[in-house]
Amino acid sequence: MPNKLQIQQLFSETQPYWDFLRIERQASVHTIKNYQRQLKTIAELLVQAEITKWQDVEPSTVRWILTQSHKAELSAKSISLRLSALRQFFSYLISVGKMTVNPAQGIKAPKQPKHLPKNIDAEQLSHLLDTSPQTPNDWRDLAMMELMYSSGLRLSELQTIDLGDIDLNAREVRVLGKGSKERILPIGSKAIEVLQQWLVQRLNYQPKDNALFLNQRGERISVRSIQLIMKKWGQKQGLDTHLHPHKLRHSFATQMLEGS
Secondary structure (H helix, E strand, O other): OOOHHHHHHHHHOOHHHHHHHHHOOOOOHHHHHHHHHHHHHHHHHHHHOOOOOHHHOOHHHHHHHHHHHHHOOOOHHHHHHHHHHHHHHHHHHHHOOOOOOOOOOOOOOOOOOOOOOOOOOHHHHHHHHOOOOOOHHHHHHHHHHHHHHHHOOOHHHHHOOEHHHEEOOOOEEEEEOHHHOEEEEEOOHHHHHHHHHHHHHHHHHOOOOOEOOEOOOOOEOOHHHHHHHHHHHHHHOOOOOOOOHHHHHHHHHHHHHHHO
């Protein structure tokens, strides 16, 4: 069992560091408290490993601390904070001449897990796209969403489509994907119907561009505008989650797999 006196002694050596952060770095109270919690736990782990001096910590010790933190089921974010607190403290000790090498330098924190966007289920999607367009903008916005969902397009692919890239008779769209790689993708029946209506409405914009989707000035619509349009559309249709292009594309991929 770790010796409480040894832990207290080891942690007490960090006191000048808190003064340094507060006075020299003007760190917030929140930041200082976070670092204090981390170094207190690290002090406990070091005493457990029979290390009672900060100067005796080696890179292998730092890796062991990270391993123990992982075993304690800390999140990747919390472990990264712990490593950062330790690395910054050692940098301070070097600056005041109490250490010559930072044993935490070069040691990588665990990667943060990537969270996939929450899917829009079939019922939500049906409600989202079940609308009666009243204006040219409505037809444009519905056409963008139908095409993106129907063909599983990336936002950048949707935004760069020109009139010549669409073949409604062949039910295909040509897009330029990542790495300038050309793809020919099928278009669903519902998307075809909406696109036909949009091409009629498109003339109201007095097109100055060969782009399929236009803004109010008759120019190619921007990526940011598409993002905002989809967000507002989702809110208008009562979707209980934020609608963004990647979520629509991810829903397409998931439902394709479920239907295969």
